[in-house]
Amino acid sequence: MQVLEPRSSRVDDVSPSRRHALIVHPPPADDTTSAIESLFDTITTTNVENALSALRRSTPALVIVDTSLPEDGARVVCRAAKQIAPPIAVLVMTADIVAVPAMIRAGCDSVLVHPFSPNLLFTRLARLFPARYSCRAIPSAASRFVPTNRIWKAACPACGRTEIVSFDAVAIRTWWFACPACGQTWIGPEAPDL
Numbered sequence: 001m002q003v004l005e006p007r008s009s010r011v012d013d014v015s016p017s018r019r020h021a022l023i024v025h026p027p028p029a030d031d032t033t034s035a036i037e038s039l040f041d042t043i044t045t046t047n048v049e050n051a052l053s054a055l056r057r058s059t060p061a062l063v064i065v066d067t068s069l070p071e072d073g074a075r076v077v078c079r080a081a082k083q084i085a086p087p088i089a090v091l092v093m094t095a096d097i098v099a100v101p102a103m104i105r106a107g108c109d110s111v112l113v114h115p116f117s118p119n120l121l122f123t124r125l126a127r128l129f130p131a132r133y134s135c136r137a138i139p140s141a142a143s144r145f146v147p148t149n150r151i152w153k154a155a156c157p158a159c160g161r162t163e164i165v166s167f168d169a170v171a172i173r174t175w176w177f178a179c180p181a182c183g184q185t186w187i188g189p190e191a192p193d194l
């Protein structure tokens with residue numbers, strides 16, 4: 001793992017590659033880090049400016065961002081990652097459900113709600129990057145990703161708009177949902193009434 005903290009010129013050392021993951025995060029737990037490192041080389045920083053610089057220089061396959069970053073940091077990094085062509089997969093980690101709708105509006109592809117096991121993280125990465133298992137020798141194919149946030153044409157219980165997003169499992173067949181329009185979050189059945 002390459003650590004870019006404190007802010008330093010070491011961002012210049014990041015070699016161009018689409019295969020690594022950029023983790024913008026308070027220092028992650030070791031067991032979480034090892035799940036990520038089983039699939040990606042990793043670059044870690046807790047500094048938003050460093051993250052933006054690394055994004056411009058290195059084009060990772062994946063950005064992992066935690067909403068506990070100060071101020072609007074998580075959203076800023078997510079937006080920047082989604083503006084790069086082709087867009088980079090963004091996995092959000094959060095202990096704050098209320099922060100999720102804004103991250104969905106910023107374009108994130110997947111959300112994991114703390115606390116989660118390393119196994120769950122590993123499973124999520126496998127769903128995001130299904131080709132990584134069959135195409136290890138072909139980095140470009142292994143960089144393709146499938147968002148796990150899922151849009152449903154079903155009504156938000158708060159505002160009634162009919163575009164809601166399921167983003168993380170709570171239990172078997174029970175999911176967290178968010179309404180990007182009004183910011184409501186709630187728990188509901190896996191397949192909402194259409």
Ligand SMILES: [Zn+2]
Binds near residue numbers: 158161179182
């Ligand atoms: Zn709503």
